[in-house]
Amino acid sequence: xxxxxxxxxxxxxxxxxxxxxxxxxxxxxxxxxxxxxxxxxxxxxxxxxxxxxxxxxxxxxxxxxxxxxxxxxxxxxxxxxxxxxxxxxxxxxxxxxxxxxxxxxxxxxxxxxxxx
Amino acid sequence: xxxxxxxxxxxxxxxxxxxxxxxxxxxxxxxxxxxxxxxxxxxxxxxxxxxxxxxxxxxxxxxxxxxxxxxxxxxxxxxxxxxxxxxxxxxxxxxxxxxxxxxxxxxxxxxxx
Numbered sequence: 202x203x204x205x206x207x208x209x210x211x212x213x214x215x216x217x218x219x220x221x222x223x224x225x226x227x228x229x230x231x232x233x234x235x236x237x238x239x240x241x242x243x244x245x246x247x248x249x250x251x252x253x254x255x256x257x258x259x260x261x262x263x264x265x266x267x268x269x270x271x272x273x274x275x276x277x278x279x280x281x282x283x284x285x286x287x288x289x290x291x292x293x294x295x296x297x298x299x300x301x302x303x304x305x306x307x308x309x310x311x312x313x314x315x316x317x
Numbered sequence: 318x319x320x321x322x323x324x325x326x327x328x329x330x331x332x333x334x335x336x337x338x339x340x341x342x343x344x345x346x347x348x349x350x351x352x353x354x355x356x357x358x359x360x361x362x363x364x365x366x367x368x369x370x371x372x373x374x375x376x377x378x379x380x381x382x383x384x385x386x387x388x389x390x391x392x393x394x395x396x397x398x399x400x401x402x403x404x405x406x407x408x409x410x411x412x413x414x415x416x417x418x419x420x421x422x423x424x425x426x427x428x429x430x
Binding site (some may be wrong): 233235242243244245246247250292294298305306307308309310311313 | 351358359360361362363366406416417418419420421422423425
């Protein structure tokens, strides 16, 4: 089955620092990846769509300068939370659609970010 | 855009009983409806999905029904077991929507012994 690997699984950082989260498709190519954010006991909210070789598409209300997305290869997308603040603390999770079954999304294991 | 509502937010059942979770969607163009199971701190796992050209789909103890006219779909779990305890999310997307899934608000299912 399709495997999406996400690292790190958790990170604690000081306010004002930047944090990079990596998402890799291990056994398939992903021209598109999605980044979600999930607050405790809430649903998954789409933040942005990462497109290989082009700019990411951000959902309304998501600051593109704060959440930098890079999709430099067919298997890797990164999300960088710049100048993190405590309100950015959340569970960040990526997902990628499987080619040939384009609707099916497979999720990374998630990154729990805690900003002190 | 699409709006997906999910009920109930919490559901407690006795082991062996059935559990039903219901979702409604707003965009009549949506045509793909997956269900995900998420355990605490872990990734959502796809457990079953249905496309709009099908009214019902079953996989062992899990089934999903879709009513396109009413724009609602439901997850049915029979013979529930303690390991079914988790948060369940419904979602909807449409062809040409770039695989963008809109998720429901989630249902915390607790299966009690």
